[in-house]
Amino acid sequence: MKYIVCEKPGRFKLKEKSNPLKVAGEAIVSIKKIGICGTDLHAYTGNQAFFTYPRVLGHELAAEVLEIEENNQNIQVGDKVIVMPYISCGHCVACRNGKTNCCNKISVLGVHADGGMQEQISIPINLLIPANSLSYEEMAIAEPLAIGAHAVRRAQIQPNEFVAIIGCGPIGIGIMKLAQLAGAKVIAMDRDPGRLNYVKDKIGIDHTVLAGNTALDVIMEITDGEMATVVFDATGNKEALEKGINYMAFGGRYILVGLSKGKLEFDHPTIHAKETAIICSRNATLEDFKYVIAILEKGEFPVNSYITHNVGFTEMIPQFDSWLDPGNGVIKAIVNV
Numbered sequence: 638m639k640y641i642v643c644e645k646p647g648r649f650k651l652k653e654k655s656n657p658l659k660v661a662g663e664a665i666v667s668i669k670k671i672g673i674c675g676t677d678l679h680a681y682t683g684n685q686a687f688f689t690y691p692r693v694l695g696h697e698l699a700a701e702v703l704e705i706e707e708n709n710q711n712i713q714v715g716d717k718v719i720v721m722p723y724i725s726c727g728h729c730v731a732c733r734n735g736k737t738n739c740c741n742k743i744s745v746l747g748v749h750a751d752g753g754m755q756e757q758i759s760i761p762i763n764l765l766i767p768a769n770s771l772s773y774e775e776m777a778i779a780e781p782l783a784i785g786a787h788a789v790r791r792a793q794i795q796p797n798e799f800v801a802i803i804g805c806g807p808i809g810i811g812i813m814k815l816a817q818l819a820g821a822k823v824i825a826m827d828r829d830p831g832r833l834n835y836v837k838d839k840i841g842i843d844h845t846v847l848a849g850n851t852a853l854d855v856i857m858e859i860t861d862g863e864m865a866t867v868v869f870d871a872t873g874n875k876e877a878l879e880k881g882i883n884y885m886a887f888g889g890r891y892i893l894v895g896l897s898k899g900k901l902e903f904d905h906p907t908i909h910a911k912e913t914a915i916i917c918s919r920n921a922t923l924e925d926f927k928y929v930i931a932i933l934e935k936g937e938f939p940v941n942s943y944i945t946h947n948v949g950f951t952e953m954i955p956q957f958d959s960w961l962d963p964g965n966g967v968i969k970a971i972v973n974v
């Protein structure tokens with residue numbers, strides 16, 4: 638079978654190896670579609686500090702079951718499954734409390750372990766989520782949307798509150814649509830006017846704000862001087878992360894979804910006066926995936942607008958460099974295996 642390996646930063650290689658053999662507790666699945674995200678782009682450019690090479694990338698996976706033993710999820714050969722890429726230990730304090738998304742020994746397929754850029758892969762059965770009601774496209778975007786669903790759940794959004802999302806990348810867009818579906822009045826911010834037009838026209842977000850010196854005044858006007866009771870950072874950019882608190886209302890929640898590399902600095906009197914709840918949101922759980930599947934089943938997410946690029950398996954290698962250029966307007970690229 639064919640697989641694609643990232644041998645070192647800047648180099649993918651198409652290779653051949655024998656098909657995986659079935660082992661107890663695991664299923665052999667045929668990968669149908671792979672979503673590409675910022676993590677993959679950073680791994681390819683060598684910007685991901687904890688990455689080791691060679692590595693098979695791919696953690697946003699839509700698959701079909703080829704071989705499986707009897708299992709209590711009642712998954713059968715031929716079923717369509719989303720692969721939840723987070724391998725958790727099941728024993729640590731986080732796992733015992735149901736927070737498998739932040740297991741202290743977490744290993745993410747396509748990040749810490751080899752992922753799905755291969756025709757077939759052996760996956761622990763408990764990481765498979767049946768999704769026969771969805772298309773493979775919808776299944777391939779379930780993982781990034783589940784990250785958004787987790788963040789929205791962490792924020793405990795109430796209907797009609799103002800929610801600002803900083804960063805209109807694939808994660809930010811997922812958060813803004815899911816927050817809107819939860820009843821929030823959504824404000825999207827980005828430094829790229831093209832992205833703002835895209836979320837207004839294609840994703841249906843009413844309020845868009847260009848990042849920069851005037852952003853504070855614009856948000857003040859939209860919110861009638863009160864600012865947003867929830868602010869999400871979906872940039873992972875230090876400067877944006879430190880500024881985001883200014884857009885938050887007194888008594889608000891600040892949800893950090895994007896990950897920056899180093900220290901953040903906040904003025905304590907400012908965050909104290911607002912009684913700021915700073916809440917980090919990491920990965921997603923089975924509950925978040927199930928929530929996203931229900932949203933996709935209802936057709937409430939603009940899947941066709943979200944997927945901007947679609948390529949074949951071997952075509953991906955020569956195309957990958959072009960996805961690094963923001964001028965090409967990539968939100969979500971899907972690789973067809």
Ligand SMILES: [Zn+2]
Nearest residue numbers: 674676697781
């Ligand atoms: Zn991803």
Ligand SMILES: [Zn+2]
Nearest residue numbers: 726729732740
């Ligand atoms: Zn654990």
